[in-house]
Amino acid sequence: MKPPAIQTKNVTKRFGGLTAVDAVNLVVPESSISSIIGPNGAGKTTLFNCVSGFYTPEEGEILFFGEPIQGLPTHRICKMGIARTYQNIRLFKEMTAVENILVGQHCSMTNNWADAIFHDRRFRREEENALNTACELLDFIGLSGLGDSLALNLPYGAQRRLEIARALASHPSLLLLDEPTAGMNPQETEEMKALIKNLRDQLKITILLIEHDMRVVMDISDKITVLDYGVKIAEGIPSEIQNNDKVIEAYLGPGTAKMTEKLKQKNNNYA
Amino acid sequence: MKQNKIKQGVITGLTFGLIFIFLILTGFTQVGSDMIGNLLGNFEKAGAENALPVINLILFTGLIGLLMGLSTSKANLSNTWLASLLNSILAGLIAGLLVGAVILVTGSFHSQGVDFRNYLPKLGSEQMNYLLHYTTPLAAGTTYLITSTVASLIGGAIGKAFRQQSWTAHSMTWTKNTVKNIGKKLKLGQSPQRKIITILGLIVAGGLLYLLPLVWGSYWNYTMGTVAIYILLGIGLNIIVGFSGQLVLGYVAFFATGAYTFALLTAPQPHAILMNVWLAVGISVIVSTLTGLLLGLPILNLRGDYLAIVTLGFGEIVRILIRSDLLTFLTNGPKGVTNVVQPSWLGKVFSDVNYTHFLFLLVLIALFIAKRLKDSRTGRSWIAIREDQTVAQATGINTFKSKLLALALGAALAGLAGALFASRNQFTGPEDFTLMVSVNVLCIVIVGGMGSLPGIVVGAMVLKGLPEILRELDDYRLLVFGALLIAMMIIRPQGLWPAKKVSLELQRKDSLGDNIQEVEP
Numbered sequence: 001m002k003p004p005a006i007q008t009k010n011v012t013k014r015f016g017g018l019t020a021v022d023a024v025n026l027v028v029p030e031s032s033i034s035s036i037i038g039p040n041g042a043g044k045t046t047l048f049n050c051v052s053g054f055y056t057p058e059e060g061e062i063l064f065f066g067e068p069i070q071g072l073p074t075h076r077i078c079k080m081g082i083a084r085t086y087q088n089i090r091l092f093k094e095m096t097a098v099e100n101i102l103v104g105q106h107c108s109m110t111n112n113w114a115d116a117i118f119h120d121r122r123f124r125r126e127e128e129n130a131l132n133t134a135c136e137l138l139d140f141i142g143l144s145g146l147g148d149s150l151a152l153n154l155p156y157g158a159q160r161r162l163e164i165a166r167a168l169a170s171h172p173s174l175l176l177l178d179e180p181t182a183g184m185n186p187q188e189t190e191e192m193k194a195l196i197k198n199l200r201d202q203l204k205i206t207i208l209l210i211e212h213d214m215r216v217v218m219d220i221s222d223k224i225t226v227l228d229y230g231v232k233i234a235e236g237i238p239s240e241i242q243n244n245d246k247v248i249e250a251y252l253g254p255g256t257a258k259m260t261e262k263l264k265q266k267n268n269n270y271a
Numbered sequence: 272m273k274q275n276k277i278k279q280g281v282i283t284g285l286t287f288g289l290i291f292i293f294l295i296l297t298g299f300t301q302v303g304s305d306m307i308g309n310l311l312g313n314f315e316k317a318g319a320e321n322a323l324p325v326i327n328l329i330l331f332t333g334l335i336g337l338l339m340g341l342s343t344s345k346a347n348l349s350n351t352w353l354a355s356l357l358n359s360i361l362a363g364l365i366a367g368l369l370v371g372a373v374i375l376v377t378g379s380f381h382s383q384g385v386d387f388r389n390y391l392p393k394l395g396s397e398q399m400n401y402l403l404h405y406t407t408p409l410a411a412g413t414t415y416l417i418t419s420t421v422a423s424l425i426g427g428a429i430g431k432a433f434r435q436q437s438w439t440a441h442s443m444t445w446t447k448n449t450v451k452n453i454g455k456k457l458k459l460g461q462s463p464q465r466k467i468i469t470i471l472g473l474i475v476a477g478g479l480l481y482l483l484p485l486v487w488g489s490y491w492n493y494t495m496g497t498v499a500i501y502i503l504l505g506i507g508l509n510i511i512v513g514f515s516g517q518l519v520l521g522y523v524a525f526f527a528t529g530a531y532t533f534a535l536l537t538a539p540q541p542h543a544i545l546m547n548v549w550l551a552v553g554i555s556v557i558v559s560t561l562t563g564l565l566l567g568l569p570i571l572n573l574r575g576d577y578l579a580i581v582t583l584g585f586g587e588i589v590r591i592l593i594r595s596d597l598l599t600f601l602t603n604g605p606k607g608v609t610n611v612v613q614p615s616w617l618g619k620v621f622s623d624v625n626y627t628h629f630l631f632l633l634v635l636i637a638l639f640i641a642k643r644l645k646d647s648r649t650g651r652s653w654i655a656i657r658e659d660q661t662v663a664q665a666t667g668i669n670t671f672k673s674k675l676l677a678l679a680l681g682a683a684l685a686g687l688a689g690a691l692f693a694s695r696n697q698f699t700g701p702e703d704f705t706l707m708v709s710v711n712v713l714c715i716v717i718v719g720g721m722g723s724l725p726g727i728v729v730g731a732m733v734l735k736g737l738p739e740i741l742r743e744l745d746d747y748r749l750l751v752f753g754a755l756l757i758a759m760m761i762i763r764p765q766g767l768w769p770a771k772k773v774s775l776e777l778q779r780k781d782s783l784g785d786n787i788q789e790v791e792p
Contacts (some may be wrong), residue, residue: 052665077668092658095651100776103655104646107667109648113676116647117640131779140777147776170667191772 003066005030005174005206006051011070013046020046021062022230028174028223030065033200033207035217037241038227039251044210045087047227048176052084053077060146064174079107082219084176085165087210089159093152095258097143097162101134104169137165141195157188161195168203175199177209181216182197189213193220218242272612280358284365287339296391296400302487304331305482325404332370332415333422336363340426349730352431358557359427360420365421371412376410406602480635484627492623494736496695499630500688501735504708505727506637507684512713513722513770514650515677516657517571518776520709525682527704528562529555529689531602532594534699535614541603548614560679567678571671574660586709591735594701603777607700611693616659633691637684640725645724646682646773653677654722709737718759720766729767 001103006028013021022042028034036044049055051062060173069077083104092100109130115123119121141161146154154162160180163168180196181189194214199205211217217224218238226234226241228250234241241247245257252260294300304327340359377387377399387394394618402412402497484492508522532555537547546554570581592598594605602608614621614629621629652673655663664670693699711734719730734755 005412044684054665074661074665075667075669078665082767084665085664091661092655092656092662095654096772096775099654099772102775103651103668104666106648106652106655111648113644113647113649113680116649119643123647130648131775135776135779148772148774150772164665166522175353198592 002030004028004147005065006208007063007066008047008051009061009063011047011050011057011062013043013050013055013057019052019230021227024227024230024232026225026232028206028208031200031204032208032222033196033209033220034223034225036109036208036210036220036227037212037214037217037224041229042227042228042250044227045178046230048084048178048208048210052082052176063264075107076246078170078172081171081173082176083158083170083172083174085163085178085180087178087182089156089163091148091151091159091163094150096148096150097138097154098131098147100162100166101137101169102130103167105130105133107170133169137168140168141165157184157191160192164195165200167205168199168205174206174208176205177211179210179212181206181211181213189216192216196220237265255261277358277361280361281417283339283343283358285369287335287342287362288366288369291335291366292373293372294697295370296394298398298403300328300331300715301398303334304328304493306486307331307334314347324401326408327720328404329414329418332418336366336419336422337426337429339366339419340423340428341430343423344427344430344645346476353622355431356424356427356707359423362415362427363423366423366742367416372400374415375408375412378403378411379634382408389704396653423530441718480631481628484624484631489623492627496623496627496630498696498736499627500692501635501712501715502634502728502731503637503684503688503691504712505719505731506634506641506724507681507688508652508712509716509722509724509727510588510641510644510677510684513716514645514657514676515653516660517674517677518575519582519678520579520679520713521582521584521589522685522712523704523706523708524566524586525559525563525685526689526692526708527589527593527701528682529559529686530693530699530703531608531689532558532686533690534608534611534693535602538608541600545612548612548694551612552614552687555690556649556683556686559689560683562686563679563682564680566673567675571674571678583706583709586706590701590704593704602701605701607698607702608693609698611699612698613694613697630691634728638728641724649673649676657722714756718767720769723766723768723770726766726768733767750771 004027008024008028009032010025011021012019012023012025022253026036027046036047038044046055050057050070052074053069053076059251060070061068064077064080067080069082069141072080077158079250089195092103095103111123111126135147138147141164143154143158143162144166146158151159151162164175164177164180178194181192184192196207196209197220200207221238224234224236224238224241225232226244226247228246232251233246236244236246248257248260250257252267281289291300296305304324308324308327309328339362342361343358344355355564377394379389381396381399381403386396387399388396404414406414484495504522504526507525508519511522513515513521533551535542536544536551536554537548539545566582566585572576573581593602596604598604614626645654651669653669655666656670656673662672692703696703713731716729716733717729717730718734719726
């Protein structure tokens with residue numbers, strides 16, 4: 001059997017006395033859309049940073065299709081096929097949209113500085129292909145025609161999508177999305193949902209995302225993992241998570257699970 | 272409305288007036304009128320009994336007035352004949368008054384025996400007499416005023432006539448179509464006009480770069496040589512600071528390494544290796560590159576301020592080592608190395624004209640290389656690192672290797688510049704490599720516009736050319752730097768000539784689309 005896209009085994013990350021991620025076991029099956037949710041400060045982004053190589057976990061193992069990747073520098077992890085976006089958009093602001101995507105293709109290109117000076121045939125072909133791919137990606141995320149504007153001049157929603165395009169440019173097999181719909185209006189959110197589904201269905205990319213918008217999470221996730229204070233408190237398909245007492249208490253406070261139960265019954269009675 | 276109509280004339284007049292005063296102060300009026308004299312075949316050195324140089328000077332003034340008139344007419348396409356000519360006259364009057372006033376004032380002081388050479392080396396007694404047309408200040412000032420106004424009027428009329436007539440529009444279309452057809456025959460792709468214009472521009476620029484050193488004399492050759500060396504340094508530092516965003520303040524270290532390697536390999540004292548010049552240049556470049564690599568390995572993981580401080584120290588360490596007792600046996604200590612060999616070709620030592628040509632050629636090659644690097648995978652990875660190093664690495668860029676490459680290439684260019692600097696001066700000493708050199712080069716990069724190649728050329732002209740021309744004001748150079756930098760940060764924080772983005776998406780559409788029709792006017 002093929003190993004899952006991502007498997008973390010007892011991953012623990014501490015910052016001084018604070019344990020941000022505490023022995024988390026997570027399995028992300030290939031070609032799935034999996035979500036991590038949890039209240040603020042639950043350690044979601046820290047776990048993301050461990051997977052993408054920004055942090056090295058103190059304990060535990062992270063396997064990417066069965067290969068251990070913890071502690072590798074981020075550019076090696078990127079080359080293996082993990083790409084990510086960021087909670088607060090981090091585009092290369094003074095570069096144009098097309099250039100941002102071209103940088104994203106860095107791994108899949110091979111020309112070096114000497115080729116650049118002499119402009120040999122291989123260089124020209126490679127640059128031409130890269131530009132074509134970039135324009136196709138622009139088209140895919142619906143930004144064609146805006147390719148030559150600086151990233152910082154793009155509207156917010158477009159910047160989010162451009163970040164995804166830059167991540168896609170490295171031909172990843174796993175895409176980590178950190179709050180892809182944060183700050184978007186309902187229409188943009190719907191478009192983003194469709195885009196994420198497209199990524200999985202058309203490009204066969206496994207997706208792991210952090211999201212606070214529960215409608216998005218419940219609509220598109222195959223599997224949801226809930227973190228609270230760095231500990232995994234629940235895991236399952238959306239309907240299971242919705243009715244999980246621990247999850248409700250993590251979000252709304254201790255004792256609230258019973259109250260919601262009563263509230264639901266009341267509503268049913270009225271109905 | 273009325274005000275708007277004459278505004279253009281006033282602005283053009285002021286601009287051209289100031290340009291002309293600048294030309295007078297730097298002595299370029301002499302060069303310009305001599306060139307006109309050459310063209311007309313009546314070339315004579317300026318002399319009291321000769322009327323021809325004065326006529327040349329007046330012709331030169333007239334030429335500038337003509338250009339001024341043309342440029343006023345360009346700005347007022349919709350204006351009536353009357354308004355257009357009024358603008359031209361106004362511009363001519365203003366520029367003429369400005370220049371006339373300067374001539375009047377300096378001339379009056381001059382006739383009272385004040386020697387301007389103390390302040391401006393190009394305004395000696397002979398030169399002043401020449402500028403005064405060998406007459407009284409008032410007469411000369413009036414001549415400038417009249418010449419400027421009349422020439423501007425003529426220029427304005429010509430410009431207006433050209434823009435009014437429909438035959439000019441026809442001939443423009445005809446030229447455009449012809450150019451297009453030629454372009455198609457030569458298979459220059461979709462936008463042949465632009466390519467042909469670029470090629471023509473290059474030919475003209477090349478011609479000027481070749482011809483100017485022949486006519487403008489050794490003083491200008493020396494000045495422009497210095498500017499060229501600083502352009503080379505600027506291009507190198509621009510790769511490190513402008514492209515990859517690593518604030519390296521000890522750039523002079525690589526310059527010094529190149530200069531000393533070259534000097535020690537070719538000079539008779541203290542080692543008497545007397546190596547072939549070109550081989551020594553190559554070795555200087557290699558040694559500088561290695562220095563860059565060795566310095567980069569331990570420090571390139573530092574970021575921002577820390578990197579700046581460490582490299583600042585490195586620059587000073589190199590200079591202090593060179594002049595220390597410890598290394599006197601190797602570097603000749605504070606005395607420096609004398610009799611450094613000048614370059615030669617086929618047994619002939621370079622004259623200053625040859626040298627200037629050679630430097631210009633190297634600058635062009637360096638600009639070409641830097642341009643190509645910028646628009647490649649390598650260049651994009653540098654700029655990505657400058658924008659956000661963490662994300663750049665997560666996007667698959669090996670940031671350490673990439674930064675090291677930038678540092679090595681920058682150091683190589685500094686080494687080349689150093690070798691040329693030592694050979695041109697035939698001397699190199701530790702005091703040539705103070706912190707101020709690093710600061711100067713950094714200023715060139717920042718004033719020109721971070722990451723911009725034409726910006727470096729402009730920056731070097733402004734920051735290295737001007738002080739060299741106003742040599743006597745050297746003491747105030749730091750003051751001027753400070754004022755200029757503060758003014759820049761307020762008025763134009765992006766630099767004099769900021770980097771332009773290439774429209775890649777549009778370019779691709781152009782190259783793909785035979786179906787895209789060009790709209791004919």
